[in-house]
Amino acid sequence: GSYASTEKEKTLAMIKPDGLNYTGYIKRVIDESGFSILKATMVQLDESNAALFYAEHSERTFFPSLVKYITSGPVSVMVLEKVNAIADWRALIGPTDAKKAKITHPHSIRAICGMDTERNCVHGSDSVQSALREISFFFEEMVSNEGRDLNHDEL
Numbered sequence: 001g002s003y004a005s006t007e008k009e010k011t012l013a014m015i016k017p018d019g020l021n022y023t024g025y026i027k028r029v030i031d032e033s034g035f036s037i038l039k040a041t042m043v044q045l046d047e048s049n050a051a052l053f054y055a056e057h058s059e060r061t062f063f064p065s066l067v068k069y070i071t072s073g074p075v076s077v078m079v080l081e082k083v084n085a086i087a088d089w090r091a092l093i094g095p096t097d098a099k100k101a102k103i104t105h106p107h108s109i110r111a112i113c114g115m116d117t118e119r120n121c122v123h124g125s126d127s128v129q130s131a132l133r134e135i136s137f138f139f140e141e142m143v144s145n146e147g148r149d150l151n152h153d154e155l
């Protein structure tokens with residue numbers, strides 16, 4: 001009903017390996033845009049958990065390259081919360097192709113920190129369903145007390 005639009009929402013944000021140099025800038029955008037960072041951790045994904053995280057793309061031609069890219073160094077994952085967090089974070093990061101983003105969305109995070117259609121520096125959940133899946137992927141304790149087989153280091 002009409003209450004939904006004022007309810008807080010959670011989304012999973014990731015700073016990809018190529019975006020780590022821009023962590024200070026990205027965190028500042030997050031803060032200035034009114035998000036609360038509920039959880040944050042650095043993770044080195046291995047091939048199998050990268051493939052699981054991006055399972056929806058497993059049949060795409062770019063999948064092997066995507067897995068190689070996302071495992072090329074540590075990533076920083078955060079649970080962001082605010083009203084309309086999922087759509088607002090997607091709007092802040094901009095289109096998938098950072099090269100196009102530099103023209104069409106020059107103030108977006110991908111335009112500023114990204115390189116091309118693969119190396120686009122950040123990730124954001126694209127729906128309520130994927131946000132729930134992705135948050136529990138990295139922060140199982142937010143859903144249950146079971147741990148996951150990932151190499152976590154609390155920030």
Ligand code: RTP
Pocket residue numbers: 057062066095096117118119120122123124125126
């Ligand atoms: P993400 O899931 O990482 O937030 O990105 P997205 O929704 O904007 O884009 P998606 O279609 O879900 O693609 C996931 C990631 O795969 C890489 N990619 N490479 N070489 C290519 O054509 C290609 N297309 C996508 C990007 O790193 C993209 O963010």
Ligand code: MG
Pocket residue numbers: 126
């Ligand atoms: Mg996606």
